[in-house]
Amino acid sequence: MNRRREIVRRAAEIFLQKGVAQTSMEDIAQAVGIKREGLYYYFQSRNDILLEIILPQSDSLLLNLQRIIKSRMTAMEKLHAAIQSHLHAFYPAYLEMSVALREHYFVRDATKLQQLKRVWDDYSTLWTDLIKEGQANGEFKADLDPKMVAFAYLGMCNWFCRWYNPEKELSIDTIIATYFSLAATGVTALPAAAQ
Amino acid sequence: MNRRREIVRRAAEIFLQKGVAQTSMEDIAQAVGIKREGLYYYFQSRNDILLEIILPQSDSLLLNLQRIIKSRMTAMEKLHAAIQSHLHAFYPAYLEMSVALREHYFVRDATKLQQLKRVWDDYSTLWTDLIKEGQANGEFKADLDPKMVAFAYLGMCNWFCRWYNPEKELSIDTIIATYFSLAATGVTALPAAAQ
Incomplete structure (x- = not known):
């Protein structure tokens, strides 16, 4: 089990450095310090490793968002929580998720790929629902297409x-605060009274 | 010259469908309806074709933004123009640019890659300057990190x-209007008087 985790972790690093397409099973085996055959004992292909990186994280992103939407917060509070949940998912596992986002279209396993697409579709739909909720109760601008708003924020976050370089840049909490401020009220300077 | 354009256009389509890594020079030659050797007469490698797709578009994005920033508009008007310029660049050439964004990290030609990176760095810096300008003259929230704001909007747009599916989705002008509305004042419902 530990060896399996180690493979996934090292593979994620190499995928990010070289790109999935340029990474061979040999490269991964070398990085872990095992023989190529030993690697095949754990994973049948590079893409299986990739999916093992992506799927659990996507599932938990989805679960978190479901919990947020079912809660009793205002839509604006939910928007804040959703941005927070999304960006926190990137932070501890920054490496894996960014690989996921850059490379997911290389996955060839049709069943698992479908599984991933379903999770990501559900996730976008939930984001759209969150926007619709805020529009319905008067918190959010009603004249904007909710799907477009959802994708704008997902784009911003993704x-x-x-x-983002966790060693160089501002803290993740500053980024969450900034993104929420932009999402909620945009870049326009607020009148002092409103702040 | 027409043949060259045709190669670039068809290659962009195939890159998007299959991913650059899965596309061979053979695939491109076939799509254009020429022999592999004929293709090599025009381009030495797949990545040369890719760069021919990316570089001119990146240059013109940069030029447009320089013009916008030098103009006499308010920072808010500049922000609108910048979003417009960015999204319009995607629209007629949607295919090529989206390929560029997904695949640019595969480029191996160090000199051209440097050239591309420089253009993109300059472009992000100009976006950051635009935000700083608005903060300095009181139009934009002064407490946000300008680089972070710039990247948030670039992410939204990219x-x-x-x-986006040009055949299915709302018009590009609706998207520009939506993104600008979000960038300027966020998703919060505006008091009737302010609108």
Whole structure:
């Protein structure tokens, strides 16, 4: 089990460095310090390793969002919690998730790929529902297409992994605060009274 | 020249469908209806074709943004123009740019890759400058990190190509209006008087 975890972790690092397409099973075996045959004992292909990186994280992102939406918070509070949940998912597991986002279209296993797509579709739908909820109760602008708003925020949050360097940049909490501020009230300077 | 354009266009389509890593020069030659050797007359490698897709578009994105920033508009108007310029770049050339965004890290030609990175860095820096300008003159929230704001908006705009289907979705102008509304004042319902 520990060896399996180690393989997944090392593979994620190499995928990010070299790109999945440039990474061979041999590379992964070397990085872990085992023989190629030993690696095949755990995983049949590179893509199986990739899915093992992506799927559990996607599942837990979805579960968290379901919990947030079912809660008794206002839609605005839910938006805050959703951004927080999404960005926190990237943080401890930054490496794996950013690989997932960059490379998921290389997955070839049709069944598992379907599984992943279903989770991601459900996740986007839930985000759209959150926006609809806020529009229905008057908290959010009613004239915007809710799916488009949801995707705008998902884009904002997902792009984060393209440039964020946990060693150099501001803390994850500052990023969550910034993104929520932009999502809620945009970049326009607020009148002092409103703040 | 027409043949060259045709190769670039068809290659962009195949890259998007199959992923760059899964596309061979053979595939591209077949799609264009020429022999593999004929293709090599125009391009030495797959990545040369990719760069021919990416670089000119990145250059013109940068030029447009420079023009916008030098203009006499308010920072808020510039933000609107910048979002517009960015999303319009995706629209007529949707295919190529989305390929660029998904695959640019596969480029191996160090010199051209450097060239591309420089353009993209300059582009992000200009976006950050735009935000700083608005913060300095009181139009934008002063307490947010300008780079983070810039990347949030770039993410919002760039993610667009992951889900936007020009045949199915709302018009590009609706998307620009939506994104600008979110960027400027967020999702919060505005008091009637302010609108």
